[in-house]
Amino acid sequence: MTKVEEIIELAKRRGFFWQAFSIYGGQSGFLNYAPLGVLLKDNVIGIWKRNLLRHGAIFLDSPNVTPEEVFKASGHLDRFSDIAARCRKCGNKFKAESLLKEKGLIPKTSEEARELLMANRIKCPVCGSVQWDSYDFNVMFKIQTVDGSNLYLRPETAQGIFTDFKLLLNFNRGKLPMITAQLGKGFRNEISPRQGLIRMREFNMGEVEAFLDSNRVNFPVFPSDNMIRLVPNSSEETDLKLSEAVKNSMMGHDHAFFMDVAVDVLKDVGLTGSSVRLRQHRKEELAHYANDCWDAEADIDGEWIEVIGIADRGNYDLTRHQQFSGENLEVTDDGRSFTPSVIEPAFGIDRICFAILVNSYRKRENGYKYLSLHPDIAPYHCVFLPLQNKDGLDALAESIFSEMKKRDPRVGIDQSGSIGKRYARQDEIGTPFCVTIDYQSLEDRTVTIRERDSTGQKRIRIDDILALTVEEGKNPFSALYS
């Protein structure tokens, strides 16, 4: 088994994620988060949300189902709908538009495309046949109401924010810059969804739209000014602080600010160092709405995978929605009217979760596996283990457990099997600390705390555990082993 296969095997066996609808054979492109995966994902989302709140973000939650007009305005309807041409002989599929481009022909319908392909004896690039079928292909899932209105499942959550821009700005008392964010699902009818959590038809995204005045610096102070590997599209890759990259004119200041925020989030979930980089899109790679885009990529077993896209959308979306809706979406500031620009960091929650699993997977010399998860994002913070299930050890463990779970619900207790088996079980799901109640505990109210990565142990007082203060998103037990 390859490393990734081993991780997927562990993730299925221990309950991080499962194939969706598996009793009916499964459905390609859809996965279930299993019990531990849900906890991990919640922690990732919590880190995303707290980082944004820290910068004054406001949040929105808009519908998945979106009317056609919105995607006409956003450009997704045109750019997502293609006429596909299928060679009758070899079955290969192409964009009809690109096959007909050299003849200067632009088909309006799939029927017209087929006629043009046949009439001009366009050859299949693979087998040379001139026999074609054609059909409409849309990457957006189309649905209909009973009265026949066309609706789509959104391919990105961003449009919900753009269409509520005036309300959000009013809520923000008219002030720019304004950071808005939405956690939600996106849907894309991928032709061949693959690689588990990497390419799904329904996926979790945490999108941020920062509205700003492009004539000035909107976010002067970087939160961390992280040092990061940068891969620009026109020069050599280099390690730089983001402030230095801005000085070198590699990107705009406000764009770099959100790259810094993105790197902070990755740092908080435990993705750091050489496993993360920022790569600039090539011109031809840019989405229709983007002026510039840098992807935060994570190393997933030797392959760089986009986990966050930080796009400069300019004023494209607001300008388009102003045109199509007739609403005035300009902002007046200092007597000057303008359409705000947008920087959009879009976080791929599922990919971040998968990158976390892959990058935390370790093997000990004896072959036993463990997940070296950051203590703050592990599904369980600490698990209590009575060395024996008798002699009062079990009762003492249960009393500590029931006291602690009132304050930190991310604790567990495990009384089944040998102690080594229980340590191994917790190692596999990435529990960073195990507290073992042994015979000495009965005499002096001390216990041992074991750290997952080193397997080292310290003896601590039960009262010090009970005195821990719990802070949202933090593992309080880290304070006991330092």
Next chain:
RNA sequence: GCGAGAGUAGUGUAGUGGUUAUCACUGGAGCUUCCCAAGCUCUAAACCCGGGUUCGAAUCCCGGCUCUCGCACCA
């Protein structure tokens, strides 16, 4: 979507026309001289779905679904 391969307990697997369907790990109950998956006993759990061939199909054929790899796709 195309081509090739593959789908057997939760996981990984054995099984080339007739088996009570193999083994291991995991899970559960218990014993145990008890701090790193020890040992022992017991136990739960599977042939992807639908057709066909056959006296008889996990096994052969067809279709569907899913997975893997390559191609294409990835706004």
